[in-house]
Amino acid sequence: MLKLEGDIRIPAGCAIAAVLNRSGQRFDGSTIIASIATMHKRSNGLGGGFAAYGVYPQYRDHYALHIFYDDAGAQQMCERYLMHHFRITEREPVPVRYTRKIARAPLIWRYFALPREDSLSRQQLGEEDFVAAVVMTINSDLGGAYVVSSGRNMAAFKGEGYPEDIGEFFRLEEYQAYLWTAHGRFPTNTPGWWGGAHPFTLLNWSVVHNGEISSYSTNRRYLEMYGYKISLQTDTEVIAYAFDFLMRKEGLSLEDAIDVIAAPFWSKLDRERQARLRRRYASLLLNGPFSIIVATNNGLIAVNDRIKLRPLVAASRNEYLYVASEEAAIRAVAPVLDRTWSPGGGEPVIGLLHNQEGLLEAPSTGLETNARSA
Amino acid sequence: MRVQSNPEYCLGCGLCRLYCAAAHDGYDGNLLKAFKRGTPQPRADLIVRNDKSWLNTCRHCHNAPCINACLTGALQKDDQGIVFIDSQRCVGCFTCVMVCPFGHIQPSRDSYRVVKCDLCRDQKGIPACVSFCPNGALSLTEEVETR
Amino acid sequence: MRYVIIGNCIAAAGAVEGIRSYDQKGEITIIDGERRGCYSRPLISYLLAGSKGAAGLHYRSEAFFARNQARVIPARAVRIDPPAGQLELDDGMMIDYDRLLLATGASPLIPELPGIEHPRVKTLYTWKDAEEIAALVETGATAVILGSGLIGLKAAEALHQRGMKVVIVEKQEQILPRLLSPWSATIALRHLQEQGIQVLTGHQAVSISESGEVELDHGAKIPAQLVIVAVGNRPNQSLAREAGLKTGKGIIVNQYLQTSDPDIWAAGDVIETHNILSGAAEVMALLPLAHLEGYLAGCNMAGQAVRYPGAIFLNAVHFMGMHIIAAGEPNRSGTVLQWQQGSSSLEMTIDGDYLLRYIAINLPGITGPLTAIVEQQIRIELKEWQEFIREPSMASLPAAYWAEMRRWEEHGGLRCG
């Protein structure tokens, strides 16, 4: 019997792409679909997905929970759990377009929700920590339910299939967003499970990723020490958590976070702070070949592993920033560009909305350490 | 250039003498041939005194007294500064033995000539005693000759 | 600079090496009176014995002189004219010099005896002598050797090897009187006798008859095919004397080996050498000294100021399988230590904390250090020597000696320049 993502670690090769309008002007999903479709051959039809920011302005304060259910029973159980912790303003199935190219789709629902005050105070957690904990509990403990995305004014759309077919299935041309990321997957096993597709998200974080993190177990065991429940056994999940831990919990700047996950070699460090970061967060160095795009409502960052073992190209044109595994994927949607470049290993491409200074809304100032140490 | 002996690390095992003997007189480093079939002759003596031992090596002196004293011109210095003996010319008068203040030069086993360290100048590589010393007590130094 | 060396011998070779150590350009001219090239005198007995060919006699080859750009003139010097800086040769040629070295050596002493002019009475001092003696060798006939010094014994060995019956006549009560003590001489004598050499000590020849019969002082007569006179040598200092240089038993030089004429140096058997142990100036006709003196004189002629501290008597001789090595001062007395085992023996004379002299028979291995101890006057207590003499070997040499050797290695200090 084939094992599902989460039961076993499945390495994968991939295509990634992202388009950002730095002024915050929204555009529909056809652009990103056209871009990722160019790299059809980089995926094998076993996974595709998108993250979109700015899609739910009407519920910008709500957590938009997109959830896959295996069946109605799972949905019932999960919804009972959700009600317990959230006030749900709106609940509906995610609109899809059934085509022959997409099969075995789960039940896909979305909820616009706010944490219940009583539940929040009972847990003695910050709001975001609370939401994250609920998401992780659903994903690890509630069989048949899987939270696809849980951020505000954002959503992830993913499933088994080529990314362009997934885009068509989710009717992405009907959504408007200022930031789109996309992923086409080439897993080396057939999980046949939609949760395994990218992007992987937590709160506002989304990660699309091409590569294999050889340091997976080291990274994972470190994050587990801080309460992260790793349910998917995917690198992407670990990357998302690593960013969440470093930036949201530890309050690191984006630059610092990059210096942790793609730390420069000891011999190339030019600032004592980089050395200090390496010493403190040695276990969060992402080792092995990867190119990733990490996005939040504020923008994106794309980065390679420190010796650039996977492709990554960036380009800009006016207000638009493009990132992709291949330049062709950018040219396909923006034939005329101001600038294209191939960032070096560990050298991030950062794209932020004009009014933002970091990937997080309000960078936490508290430099708390050892969140759970005794 | 000379072989320097460090009593600090000399074990007194005597391997230097064995390999020295086998490196000369045409034994070509073959210990068994030298000691089972031949009459091997080490070129330097191992001195064992109380708790110390060392190989009494040639200092290859500048203006060497042995060369000055040699009746026949058998003792010579080559271009590298190695004091060596042309055995064909040696008559075994032992005048050199008498004037070597270090007692390095010694009569050959048959007493018809003398033998001394030639830093294995006929062999390739570093002197046999140095390369086979098991404890690094012997070293080939470039240090200026004793004056 | 024009350097001229009179005599083509050991000292001359040393002088060439000394001069060339500091002066690559100056002209060097060597006056070779014997016209035999630079050969080693001690080797002529091997020539006589037939164990060495003529080719093996050379101390330094012609190539050596060529390499050092030293011109060798086969002629004898007959007169020096110091004010003119000139030298006259026996062929009438005049040679100019800026710096002159007298290395004229020595000649055998010839006692005044009736019949000493007999054609079969020879000395063994030069290559030519050896050739002449060789022509007279007759197997089975008797050779009488007057004197049991080094030359006498080497002649005895050579003639014995050529099949002659050899009789040594020694005026003193022991053989090798200048080298050995009575005790060690007895050991050496026994060895000679065992080898079939007849030795008559305490006697001297009084005449040699027409037929070659040697008559001794107690009336005995020995019919001899060959008589070798080996009763001692004397420096060849007539050239120096005639040139007005200061002379004594030999040419007198200062510690830079310079004669009373500042442009003339002297070295080798012809000079008086400072005896470190006795403090006296003596003629010390020893080959190792000849080379060293020549070398130092050469250095000084080339403008250096290297002192020659003097020397000690030292000699290594072997005959008929016996090796005798002795060094030091025979004329001073002290505590005598003796050791004997098999054919080997050692005798040491110690004065206070200083070794004065040693005589080693068939025990060559340790003599180098002993020579150094005598010569450098390394202070070693008597009781250490008493310990050493129980089993003399390199390993049992007193600690003070090894300490001194270490000091030499670390700080330099060998006497040799």
Next chain:
Amino acid sequence: MTLSLLTPAFSVGRNEERCIRCGVCVNQCINQVHHLDEDGFMWVTEKNCVGCHRCAVLCPTQALTITRFPLDFRPNQYWSADSLREIYRQAESGGVLLTGMGNPRPYRSYFDHLLLNASQVTNPSIDPLREPMELTTYLGDHSAGLSEAEKPLLKLEIPVMFSAMSYGAVSLNVQKSLARAAREMVTYWNTGEGGLHDEVKEYADCTIVQVASGRFGVSPDYLNNAAAIEIKIGQGAKPGIGGHLPAEKVSPGVAQTRMIPAWSDAISPAPHHDIYSIEDLAQLIETIKVATDFQKPVAVKVAAVHNISAIASGIVRAGADIVAIDGFRGATGAAPLRIRDNIGIPIEMAIAQVDQRLRDEGIRPKASLVSAGGIRNSADVVKILALGADAVYIGTAALVALGCHLCQTCFTGRCNWGIATTDRQLSKRLNPEIGAMRAINLLKAWEHEIKEMMGGMGINAVDSLRGNRLMLKGIGLEQHELDLLGVSPAGA
């Protein structure tokens, strides 16, 4: 004296066609196994042979062979030859059986049941000859936040250190060799409980000084003349018992360094008599930190015993910056044989459990974990790091590099290799220049191999290997063992 029932342990063979009577075997064997008389006749006293191979290695004609003495008992699976011989020994001596080095019994070695991973297709392996490969490791308390002052850390360029071996147990030349090698390779050597000899004080920057129950040589100067201080509670070869350096090994040099009278027994008590509980340890750690002005990390070394996880957790909470755990294969200069062979647990289990326990408690960043005892090669290093250690100590491997042949008779002080001895003549046999070179070569060789293995995994920093149990698969292990080690079986 009555007849001894003990037959020789080894048989010494001499090939007469090769023996040239050079006498090297005679002059090299301190146990007087070989004899040569003036007539050139040679014979051997085999009962003296400990199987150290000094003679065979130095024999210039390879004329010697050392084999087990070929005298078999009637086969008996239960009463082995060794068990009979041990009884004979005790029946003759009436004493505790003494031995040296580590536990040789055939207990399961988990290292030999773990396999490493390598990259194929889905990610590229990295060629260490072409790409940088980092082994830089920092040991100590990493928990300080970025806004706080960083705690003192030890920097290692290779995660391999030299285990504690005291001057007295080993010769000064061993310490000099290891100290030089440590400096060259940017790692650390450990004084053991024997004080710090004047001649190795210059290596302070790469020295870990030990404070153990005997407190030998401990002074403020001693503590400050080091990069770190290690409190030794116990060691893997003999957990629960103290140390005993026999008087014969307490030479004047050892005596001065340990601050005790010469030629007297040096006894380290079984416990520290000021540590009867964990809070006492906390006080000692604090005291040492105060004495060194909080400038140096403090390590605590314990033997891997049954409840090691709880012990390690307590040690971390007591303020230790480094926890060194010594497994049951750890070696010693002298230990009672029954203790060495029967006490403690495997280091692989101990590290796996302690690492997980400290993570579960969220205190893993507060201390580094050093694995000691039984690391034989670079693969063992890689495996133990993947299980969760930050670095390893090597003792036996280092001594073997210096020439040790594991004859297990260190306690006699008559080590033919100049290692486990304080005898001047024997100590000479280890020239520290050669010793240092050999130790450096060993570490360099391991460094290359570790980098090759990491490169194969697609990892270019040792940080990413640490605790990376996905890189391990168990082979031939029971499920409960796999669970304890936190690895999955090969093929799964």
